[in-house]
Amino acid sequence: MIKVVIPGRPISKSNFKLHNVHGQSWMPKQGKHSRYVAYENMIAGHINQQYQTEPLEGDIITVLKLYFPNRKMGDLHNYPKSICDGIEKSGIIKNDRQLKPVLLFDFIDKENPRVEIELYKASEYDVSYSISKKSLL
Incomplete structure (x- = not known):
């Protein structure tokens, strides 16, 4: 198991894409984007x-696990791409297609926004989940 904590507010890839006149998207390496x-x-x-x-x-x-400083987080589903690209760039995996399944959780932590990444080899670990109806008392 590998666990890494990335300090600071998570960043979404979709907020930084630019498009050329032909509609192709690209990520600038300089400037505000x-x-x-x-x-x-x-x-x-x-x-x-x-x-x-x-x-x-x-x-x-x-x-x-994404910890935001407030409820202004945008579309939660845009965040994994930037994180998975960073994991691949580290060289710890060869391709971000290896990252499956991806479990995504969001929380609010005003004092300590961050991303917590946990990686488990599927050959060594099982994952399961259950959904149950809440009991109303």
Whole structure:
């Protein structure tokens, strides 16, 4: 199991894409829109500081816990892409297609916004979930 904490508010990839006249999207490496690339590099850096290992093989069960400073978080489903790209950039995996399943949770922590990443080799761990109706008392 690998656990990494990325300090600061999570960043969504969709907020930083630009489009050319032909409708193709691209990510700028300079200017105000380059924050996404910096965030991706920050994730990779935190992983590389803590884990010096061969790339993980096979499917990786991925748990992403996003802690926002307030309820202004936008579309929650846009955040995993930036995080998964940072994980791939770290070299700990060969391709972010290995990250499956991805479990996504969101929380509010005004004092300590962050992303917590947990990676488990699917060959060594099982994942299960259950949904149950709440009892009304």
